[in-house]
Amino acid sequence: MITGHGDDRYLFNYNIVADFSSNVYYEGFSDKLNNHLTHCLHKINNYPEANAQRLQAALADWHGIKPGQVLVTNGATEAFYLVAHAYRRKSATIIIPAFAEYEDGCRANDLQINHLHWDDLRPDTVFQTDLVFFGNPNNPTGAILHPQTIKKLLDHHPATMFVIDEAYVDFTVDVISMVPSLDEYPNLIIIKSLTKTYSIPGLRLGYILSNKAVINNILPSKMPWSVNTLAIEAGLFIAQHRDEMVLPVSTLTWNALELISALNNIGDISIRKTHTNFFLCQTPKGTAAELKLFLLQTAGLLIRDASNFKSLTPQHFRIATQRKEQNLLLVKAIKSWMDSL
Template sequence: MNWPTHGSNPHYLYKAAGIRQPAQIYDFSANINPLGPPKSLREDWDDFFQEIIYYPDPKATSLRTRLAEQEGLHKDQVIIGNGGAEIISLIGKWLTGKRVMIIEPSFSEYEQTCRVNECSISYFFIDHNGKIDVPHLSEALTDQDALFLCNPNNPTGIYFEKQVIEQILTICSEKKCYLIVDEAFYDFVDAYQSLVPLLNQFPNLILIRSMTKMYAIPGVRLGYMMADAEIVQSLQNQQSHWSVNGIALKAGERCLDEKHYVEQTRLFVRKERERLFRNFRKHRFDFLPSAVNFYLLRDPSMEDQSTFFQFLLKEGIVPRHTYNFPGIEGKWLRFAIRSEKENDILLEVMEKWRAIHQSSL
């Protein structure tokens, strides 16, 4: 079946599944901040509107400078993109024809953009507990030019601690391999340890970040990358002129001031995640120990979750399928943490499923 390759836009999912879309649906497939955008964006929107009559700064100098100052870098080590997706696409072009390894399961865009650019692709799979076997990875990395690692991992939600990343980074450095770490969900992690200080020590390290997830602005499209200045310049040489619009640039700067909003988000997500996991445990669902605003879940009584998946869709619950995640194809479903009300509705539907399908575990 030709499943959609990403979350959101549920009508495509219902069409692919051959299921009539209910009048009321709850979308758990897109991992966006359940609190919605910061209030300041709405309050300042009229000011942002003024930007549409001007061409945006093609070098995004103001936002780059703010980010560089925040992270203790030079602005030449930062590039702004039209969402993390543009950054990944630029990296794919930069790696044209190279040998690339992807730690799976992971975000599908890495493989897609690398295949478009005729890279040779191989996989390294995390174990069933969501851990990376670093010694085995070291053996597998022979003759690789670049390694993609999503941290926190999408779709598992598991966060790899800085010590593990440093081990992998050291191995990559010894093997003359770039380590590309996608940190799209880093700001949801309570105990996050920054990798930014490692950039000046390891010129083979590349960090990708998104601003659309934490700040709930996927329609604006905004992301950035931090790396060695030469790498940044190489990507800028490939980037389309004015690829990031003026409203996005202004919104990005405003979001950098929202420290309290980020803390509120982490607190809310943590409380809801713990509440959900207690209920899942009670009703005998398996889940992985996510550190962020989404998680993998399954009914352990069945290997393939397609029956469970179709039941949820008919009930108006839209999870993210996992058929295009190598290593877990269809064996789990991914759910975003939504509002308290939406999460309550999800739990009600889960209880309804369990009443029909009693687990023998």
């Protein structure tokens, strides 16, 4: 189980003015979705579908694949654990830094784990493990791999299963999803999440895309009814209304660039290049934990202390861009902290 993550406001007795710690889209929760779920409350009087079959079919239609290529899960995290369980006692390479649940799922299922830093990943990288996990875009850096590179890796490693976390694929203007190539590669698993784009992390809703044989291999390990009624209803609503709920990714990207520029002007903060609305920073003095506490106490602003990501340091923190006026508050508060050291 992950120890430390974004959106951990429940740990602090402070009034949160703006939450920069979570990568969930700050305006993603739809009033129409809210109304729909309110009208669905009576359905919790009955059991949900054991494997969310209607949503499975809707997601297959969305992605232009067959229902047997989809497995709906209790958030993307259940998906990572299910994949790891299907390969229990085997081996995995995790491209780091990365979401901790890749590794936690592997450890819970006794996989031998290797690590490779994102910066060392090349099209000709040689893998000798049964699984390779990475996020595209990467969390926490916002870095991406283009499909051409991924295809070379898949072609060169037919015996290795590549597990690609596309939770943040909607947050980049780059076209990087591997879903169109799903039928070309039997060694490809894609993990999707509806949490981030549509601001429903409390409902826990994700899914696995792969070929039918892989899905059938994973399915026996999945608990029945792991996806609740309201999560299923939310997924069905999103699938039906997805054209009305498109993320304003160009605006988010522009706001991120403006925020990065402003932060670059206040000191020697190191900011890694990103392709998303969130990005990784490193403070030249003090620690991310100290900065986080200062921002909470003085401004009610919450950032992500990224020191628990493997390969990162106590100075690393992650920021997810918010509204412009909130971004300005953050810049001012960080400058105040830097000036106080």
